[in-house]
Amino acid sequence: MTIRAILIGVLLGLGISAVGYFNDWVLRLSYVASDLIPVSVYGLLVLGILIINPLLRAVRRWQFSAAEMAVIVSLMLVACVIPGPGLMWHLPNSLVMPHFYQQVEPGWRKHQLVRYAPSVMLADVSGDYQKDMLGFCIGLRSDREIGLADVPWHAWTRTLSFWLPLFSLSFIAGICLALVVHKQWSNRERLRYPVVAFAGEWLQGADGNYWPSVFRNPRFWMGFLLAGGILLVNGLALWHPNSITIPTYFDFSAALVSKWPVLGQLPYPVYELWIPRLFFVAVGLSYFLSAEISFSVGISTFCYAIFCIFLTTFGVALSGRFLGGPISFMAAGGYVGMAFTIFYIGRRFYLSVLSRAFAMPGDQSVEAGAVWACRIALAAGVAMVLMLTLITGLNWLLAILFVLLTGLIFLVITRISAETGMFFITQGWYALPVIVALLGIKAIGPHMLIVLAMLSVVMTIDPRVCLMPLVANALKLSEDQGIRPQRIGGWMGVSVLLALAVGVVSTLYVQYNYGGGSLYEFANTGARIPFETLSRNLVRFGPDFGGSTGLRLGNLSPDWKLLPYAGVGMAAVLACGAMRLRYRWWPIHPVLFLLWGSLSSAWYGCSFLVGCVVKATITRLGGARSYQAWKPLFVGLIAGEFFAAMFWAIVGVVHYIHTGTAGPVFRAHL
Numbered sequence: 001m002t003i004r005a006i007l008i009g010v011l012l013g014l015g016i017s018a019v020g021y022f023n024d025w026v027l028r029l030s031y032v033a034s035d036l037i038p039v040s041v042y043g044l045l046v047l048g049i050l051i052i053n054p055l056l057r058a059v060r061r062w063q064f065s066a067a068e069m070a071v072i073v074s075l076m077l078v079a080c081v082i083p084g085p086g087l088m089w090h091l092p093n094s095l096v097m098p099h100f101y102q103q104v105e106p107g108w109r110k111h112q113l114v115r116y117a118p119s120v121m122l123a124d125v126s127g128d129y130q131k132d133m134l135g136f137c138i139g140l141r142s143d144r145e146i147g148l149a150d151v152p153w154h155a156w157t158r159t160l161s162f163w164l165p166l167f168s169l170s171f172i173a174g175i176c177l178a179l180v181v182h183k184q185w186s187n188r189e190r191l192r193y194p195v196v197a198f199a200g201e202w203l204q205g206a207d208g209n210y211w212p213s214v215f216r217n218p219r220f221w222m223g224f225l226l227a228g229g230i231l232l233v234n235g236l237a238l239w240h241p242n243s244i245t246i247p248t249y250f251d252f253s254a255a256l257v258s259k260w261p262v263l264g265q266l267p268y269p270v271y272e273l274w275i276p277r278l279f280f281v282a283v284g285l286s287y288f289l290s291a292e293i294s295f296s297v298g299i300s301t302f303c304y305a306i307f308c309i310f311l312t313t314f315g316v317a318l319s320g321r322f323l324g325g326p327i328s329f330m331a332a333g334g335y336v337g338m339a340f341t342i343f344y345i346g347r348r349f350y351l352s353v354l355s356r357a358f359a360m361p362g363d364q365s366v367e368a369g370a371v372w373a374c375r376i377a378l379a380a381g382v383a384m385v386l387m388l389t390l391i392t393g394l395n396w397l398l399a400i401l402f403v404l405l406t407g408l409i410f411l412v413i414t415r416i417s418a419e420t421g422m423f424f425i426t427q428g429w430y431a432l433p434v435i436v437a438l439l440g441i442k443a444i445g446p447h448m449l450i451v452l453a454m455l456s457v458v459m460t461i462d463p464r465v466c467l468m469p470l471v472a473n474a475l476k477l478s479e480d481q482g483i484r485p486q487r488i489g490g491w492m493g494v495s496v497l498l499a500l501a502v503g504v505v506s507t508l509y510v511q512y513n514y515g516g517g518s519l520y521e522f523a524n525t526g527a528r529i530p531f532e533t534l535s536r537n538l539v540r541f542g543p544d545f546g547g548s549t550g551l552r553l554g555n556l557s558p559d560w561k562l563l564p565y566a567g568v569g570m571a572a573v574l575a576c577g578a579m580r581l582r583y584r585w586w587p588i589h590p591v592l593f594l595l596w597g598s599l600s601s602a603w604y605g606c607s608f609l610v611g612c613v614v615k616a617t618i619t620r621l622g623g624a625r626s627y628q629a630w631k632p633l634f635v636g637l638i639a640g641e642f643f644a645a646m647f648w649a650i651v652g653v654v655h656y657i658h659t660g661t662a663g664p665v666f667r668a669h670l
Helices: 003-027 039-060 066-079 091-104 106-111 129-138 154-188 194-203 218-239 253-259 261-265 268-274 280-286 291-313 326-345 347-357 368-392 396-420 431-439 441-460 467-480 485-514 521-544 563-582 591-595 599-659
Strands: none
Touching: 003 039, 003 066, 003 485, 003 599, 039 066, 039 194, 039 599, 066 194, 066 467, 066 485, 091 106, 091 129, 091 154, 091 441, 091 485, 091 521, 106 521, 129 485, 154 347, 154 368, 154 396, 154 441, 154 467, 154 485, 194 280, 194 467, 194 599, 218 280, 218 599, 253 261, 253 268, 261 268, 261 291, 268 291, 268 599, 280 599, 291 396, 291 591, 291 599, 326 347, 326 396, 326 431, 326 563, 326 591, 347 368, 368 396, 368 441, 368 485, 396 431, 396 441, 396 467, 396 591, 431 441, 431 563, 441 521, 467 485, 563 591
């Protein structure tokens, strides 16, 4: 961990957080960070290995070592959580747009919905409404860009003084929890960490050579030219529509739905089955996975479609809006089942860490770093509960439930990433509907409902770029290069907290320039969800719902219709996990039930199946030796896709600087 590696990693992380929102929604280039293998990080790593390091070696022999590049990548990775869908895509809109809808929509005005939310959870637009509110919606920019001082910071001081400490505590807890589970997952269970596997192939042999060993393999360049060439050609077709394109997807939806109309009535993600897509990153990653994982990811949406047909045959309504439905509760149960599986497999280690964290006897072989990480994670969780209780007025029981359920979401997403390499993960359930089902909507009341709903939207509505899996992969990548996890973990905390401060300032500046209300429309939908949920229940229950501001235990009424679905999901994951642990021939991984019904398996399942078939063919014909021999080809596929994405991103930036307008939208694996 050299000083230059730390400084470069932190500065590049700050750059990602500073320009991310502008890149995504003004330039509309390849997203800086929209999944767990961010183009901005791994694309720069490819360029660094191919171009920058050879130049540094040729000039002064100042090339970066593999360990230094691992440090730089790790510090950049954690910064990616700030500008993307996990935070800044949604946060500002969720805090300011409710004021706008309160003014323009009669239903909102009738019930005065905004008054139910604690004032600290929303921006303060009581001053200059024209500038504070409308300036955000349509932008203050006229013939030139506004200055940083022209942003109405006074409208954000109060609410950011609540949200920024809350997110800081969640980041600290996430990093520490990743440090706690790292030794168990990496060294004891020996999880594959497929994302780290291909990144490690890029770095292997980088010390003392112009290029790492895999870059000197002809099969690497076969994969690189195949993926990169196709995506360069397709990107060129966006700039010059008359040029050729090489299809990477096929649309069979119209033909299939016209033949079997029932297929068009299934929930949305199933529809993507009839449009199979080929993503080179997914094909490459699947080569590093065991067959049952690739197969399970590939067939997940098929199984989900069959299950949906079964339920609709018996008249079960699958949609449940934000308060959840049968599929949502099955997903929640599956996550609980996966958490039990995680704990059961590593029970001795986790109990020893927890015992020593409370100064009780435990396994002395447990590292002190893991013990201190556990203590800090617990302290951060308690601090989050206290913040929610004392500042927002949330009941302490509800605050504990929310923190635990949110931590559960991030823990299981991290496990899915570490074990399967899945880089686009959406959980399909939220803390609020689970709490409502356990306690009943009348017991919670309107004030607690709006607090929980806003927390769920802001923190977990789109966690495909969340901190903990990024940290887990960074810890493994650094450890493989000889860096102690606790040491890099501390610097990742510094990097993400600095990136949070820079990202908030830069994003608000961009939004007040160009109009945050129109740049990313789905953020406005997310801002409406909590208050529309509240409105429906105010209409449904009337005065009986809008009275007390606390938890009304006398009105407990669990939803016994939905809770059994959670039990089914949990049982499916537990049974599948048990069979996998007991029988080596068992072909299904629990990830099938964790991903089904999500865009993750619908979009990328076909690519994982292709990779599974190709890998099975190679190993069946040539054995383990052929598997190793052909690995560079799939490493090249991944590198080629990232290279093409970075190439067209650079072209887009140059075009914007030259013309002042955004060019065509090119995105590699989205």
